[in-house]
Amino acid sequence: MPSTNPFLTLPYEPAFASLGSEFSDPVEAATFPAHQLRFRNDRLLPILGLDPATVADEHFIEAFGRFQGRSPLLAMRYHGYQFGIYSPDLGDGRGFLYGQVRGRNGWLYDFGTKGSGRTPYSRGGDGKPTLKGGVREVLASEFLQRLGVRTGRCLSLIETGEELWRGDEPSPTRSSVMVRFNRTHIRFGTFERLHYFKRADLVRQLLDHVIATYYSHLLGDPEADAKFYAELTERTADLAAQWMAAGFCHAVLNTDNLSIVGESFDYGPWAFLDRFDPKFTAAYFDHSGRYRYENQPGICQLNLELLQVPLGMVMSAADLEAGIAGFGDRYQATYSRLMLRRLGFEADQLHSAIADDLIITTLQLLLRAPIGYNEFFARLRAQFQPSWRSDLSAILPDWITTDLEALPEAQWQGWRDRYHQLLTHLPESQLPLIQQQLAQANPEISPIRPVVESVWDPIAIDDNWEPLEALLNRWRHDGDGAADGAVVPNAN
Numbered sequence: 436m437p438s439t440n441p442f443l444t445l446p447y448e449p450a451f452a453s454l455g456s457e458f459s460d461p462v463e464a465a466t467f468p469a470h471q472l473r474f475r476n477d478r479l480l481p482i483l484g485l486d487p488a489t490v491a492d493e494h495f496i497e498a499f500g501r502f503q504g505r506s507p508l509l510a511m512r513y514h515g516y517q518f519g520i521y522s523p524d525l526g527d528g529r530g531f532l533y534g535q536v537r538g539r540n541g542w543l544y545d546f547g548t549k550g551s552g553r554t555p556y557s558r559g560g561d562g563k564p565t566l567k568g569g570v571r572e573v574l575a576s577e578f579l580q581r582l583g584v585r586t587g588r589c590l591s592l593i594e595t596g597e598e599l600w601r602g603d604e605p606s607p608t609r610s611s612v613m614v615r616f617n618r619t620h621i622r623f624g625t626f627e628r629l630h631y632f633k634r635a636d637l638v639r640q641l642l643d644h645v646i647a648t649y650y651s652h653l654l655g656d657p658e659a660d661a662k663f664y665a666e667l668t669e670r671t672a673d674l675a676a677q678w679m680a681a682g683f684c685h686a687v688l689n690t691d692n693l694s695i696v697g698e699s700f701d702y703g704p705w706a707f708l709d710r711f712d713p714k715f716t717a718a719y720f721d722h723s724g725r726y727r728y729e730n731q732p733g734i735c736q737l738n739l740e741l742l743q744v745p746l747g748m749v750m751s752a753a754d755l756e757a758g759i760a761g762f763g764d765r766y767q768a769t770y771s772r773l774m775l776r777r778l779g780f781e782a783d784q785l786h787s788a789i790a791d792d793l794i795i796t797t798l799q800l801l802l803r804a805p806i807g808y809n810e811f812f813a814r815l816r817a818q819f820q821p822s823w824r825s826d827l828s829a830i831l832p833d834w835i836t837t838d839l840e841a842l843p844e845a846q847w848q849g850w851r852d853r854y855h856q857l858l859t860h861l862p863e864s865q866l867p868l869i870q871q872q873l874a875q876a877n878p879e880i881s882p883i884r885p886v887v888e889s890v891w892d893p894i895a896i897d898d899n900w901e902p903l904e905a906l907l908n909r910w911r912h913d914g915d916g917a918a919d920g921a922v923v924p925n926a927n
């Protein structure tokens with residue numbers, strides 16, 4: 436009897452599979468002792484043309500927990516530079532490409548698993564993520580989506596009833612399997628592996644595939660290769676700027692964790708800044724601080740440079756140099772635009788020198804202010820009043836009295852003066868727009884570590900999932916909701 440599971444009857448396209456056996460290995464999914472659906476991302480279903488009301492929890496479990504009715508399941512091959520050292524021992528070690536589907540926007544999407552068992556690339560690993568790891572993936576991706584960061588999403592999280600042993604969690608700890616909804620799982624490291632095996636022919640094949648599938652506007656252009664690399668540079672610079680403006684530290688920016696479309700993914704030991712600290716390092720094992728917050732743009736640029744090695748097998752050095760030349764300017768322009776939004780302004784409302792001055796002054800303030808990075812913007816959003824334009828003393832009034840030892844009054848007044856000055860440059864009619872912009876750019880609550888623990892503890896102690904759901908709901912209904920359920924999920 437034909438399946439009635441809507442996930443099994445989607446029109447899957449074997450785009451990556453059609454590259455052939457040099458790029459992946461068919462694998463089998465693990466079987467699990469239990470399947471409890473802990474998160475289903477109904478916001479993504481309309482992109483697939485599915486009505487959430489017609490998709491049952493059991494459909495998720497059958498497709499994305501039992502992995503029934505689909506083949507081949509492909510472990511993708513890749514290598515990568517991990518903390519600066521080349522590793523040929525990578526590849527999908529706890530996941531596979533479940534399938535690819537075209538969204539209603541015309542884009543091709545991957546369903547990629549994480550935690551579906553061992554593969555030829557598992558090395559000593561068990562092929563599983565912990566339940567807490569899965570919850571953290573959901574939190575990071577949903578919050579980054581709320582902030583407008585170009586990110587992969589979690590489509591489902593299923594608890595699988597096993598006990599895992601991990602050094603970084605009290606063990607035994609609970610197990611899970613996720614399905615991620617990313618534009619692609621092709622990584623910089625997918626190209627690097629082909630260079631390692633000296634296969635210029637396969638670099639050419641993969642590059643053609645990437646351009647045809649993800650940069651199709653370049654098809655037929657005699658300079659498609661050069662334009663692809665220049666555009667990837669721009670997208671990666673944009674992503675770094677989005678992370679920085681969000682106060683996000685990815686923590687493991689190895690070349691196998693950078694996507695060939697410039698989308699953020701692989702949410703392991705990530706953290707959001709609490710206080711603004713450029714040297715903040717999220718991963719406990721990052722002893723040198725290589726991937727600390729302030730290093731992220733430079734590391735992204737370095738990874739793009741490393742990608743020139745495999746691409747250089749089929750492209751000219753001149754095209755590659757020209758492509759990466761724009762990284763710094765692009766990063767700076769996007770970062771400034773996003774920071775201004777967090778302050779309530781659109782870049783075209785302000786002269787760029789005034790805008791840059793406000794951003795620098797804000798960062799200097801945040802270095803010393805007794806308030807969290809995202810908390811500051813949330814407070815600005817909560818307290819903003821159009822009347823600030825005519826009354827400087829009303830700007831964040833209750834703040835000036837708190838902890839002036841940490842924050843000298845002159846510095847605080849300097850920030851207020853600048854903010855006030857910018858308001859007076861705008862016509863009064865634009866002030867409601869500032870309020871809207873502040874609401875859109877600044878969620879009321881961000882998943883800094885204590886917040887993550889505050890939703891995890893009830894799960895760990897009482898199996899109470901309500902605080903997690905409440906937090907996710909707050910982000911969905913916060914702001915003007917423009918980022919939610921959009922057919923184009925990461926317009927940028």
Ligand SMILES: Nc1ncnc2c1ncn2[C@@H]1O[C@H](COP(=O)(O)OP(=O)(O)OP(=O)(O)O)[C@@H](O)[C@H]1O
Binds near residue numbers: 700
């Ligand atoms: N528990 C595990 N079992 C088997 N392999 C693992 C495990 N954890 C990590 N790996 C492998 O180690 C390498 C680096 O892991 P990393 O944490 O960057 O990736 P990942 O989180 O597993 O997957 P992705 O990059 O798709 O999000 C990858 O080859 C990955 O598959």
Ligand SMILES: [Mg+2]
Binds near residue numbers: 691692701
């Ligand atoms: Mg990874």
